[in-house]
Amino acid sequence: MFLVILLFGFFPLSSALSHQYHFVNESKTWSEAQSYCRANYTDLATLYNTDDVNALTQLGSQTGSAWIGLHDDVQNSWRWSITDSSFYGPGETTYRNWSPAEPNNFRGKELCVDMHPVGTWNDIPCDYNYPFVCYGVNDTYVLNTTQLSWNDAQASCRANYIDLASIRNSTENQKVHDAANGNTVYIGLNRTRLWSDGSDSSFRYWKSGQPDNANGNQYCTAFSDSGHWTDENCNTTRPFFCYSAFVVGLRMDIQTKTELTEAEIEEMILKPFLEELIENGLPNSTTVRLRRLHRINT
Known part of the structure; x- marks a missing residue:
């Protein structure tokens, strides 16, 4: 036929x-x-x-x-730094581990995300300087204690590893939390405008x-x-x-x-x-x- x-x-x-x-x-x-x-x-x-x-x-x-x-x-514009769609399985771009009452977008300028020492997340201005966790080969997570803005942290991770840590599930959230070693760190989630x-x-x-x-x-x-x-x-x-x-x-x-x-x-x-x-x-x-x-x- x-x-x-x-x-x-x-x-x-x-x-x-x-x-x-x-x-x-x-x-x-x-x-x-x-x-x-x-x-x-x-x-x-x-x-x-x-x-x-x-x-x-x-x-x-x-x-x-x-x-x-x-x-x-405001609700749907969150995106991970790693943009390769093949990196994510079903539902893995939508995993979130926000702290209570977050994200609150205080004063409308909190477009980037950090991980607290307890492992939960908070939205903050992208020009704050923090340590950060990069994602490397073989699913490794590396702490960089240099305090940079989110954009500079992203550039550093992309130059030396693969990208800022993009967290797909609770297991990876724990791995990033372990790598952060008690520091408040930038992760790869940020909010961007959509068409x-x-x-x-x-x-x-x-x-x-x-x-x-x-x-x-x-x-x-x-x-x-x-x-x-x-x-x-x-x-x-x-x-x-x-x-x-x-x-x-x-x-x-x-x-x-x-x-x-x-x-x-x-x-x-x-x-x-x-x-x-x-x-x-x-x-x-x-x-x-x-x-x-x-x-x-x-």
Whole structure:
């Protein structure tokens, strides 16, 4: 039996050929703007490089600043320093061992994490100087007693070992606690801003001195009329930029000895295909969906 599968998918690549930006001159909160973009286009704008900055600037009719898709999701923006997805098994990026009442993001600037001498965690400003634990080859953990900021500690671990310690489970938490030898130490967990569409774009174009979270509640990102970005209170209203994704149609011819249901096709064929697309450079927000199916008996 042959299966002829017709697919369609969203591929939000950074190119004028693959997506189109739209300026919406209506004042909305960041969440309202997100809902509007998702209902009428694809999502709030994701930017990948200065060409995208220029594209938004050239849309014209913008005054002041406008929302884009970058935001700090206080609950879900925690990320480990080791970013290789193959390092983590199911659920291993979400292990946490917070101290009571933590994380509390005091004054809105506690974006990095230390481990207390008792083995529990606390969110703190990234510019504090602490010893730190690195992760090395053969699953080893190494204490460095030099007191550095989180970013400098990360750079030191990456230069001399593999990375800052990323803790996947309670067993590893105990190993890091043992390596810390009674010190309060930096570990690899930190909070970073995310794109509304789930893109993995690392491009940033902050205005000098930004983001500063000046009032402790500036978790959303606005595009200024100069093209640079500022962090703002998500509940303020302003115009915004959306984008439309590039939609691609694909045909797959599959030979199979047994008849497959659509659910089996999704799990056995489309899911691995999507994973391969993402592994080869497409954004995490890429989607693939079954549009039409023909079965041909041979």
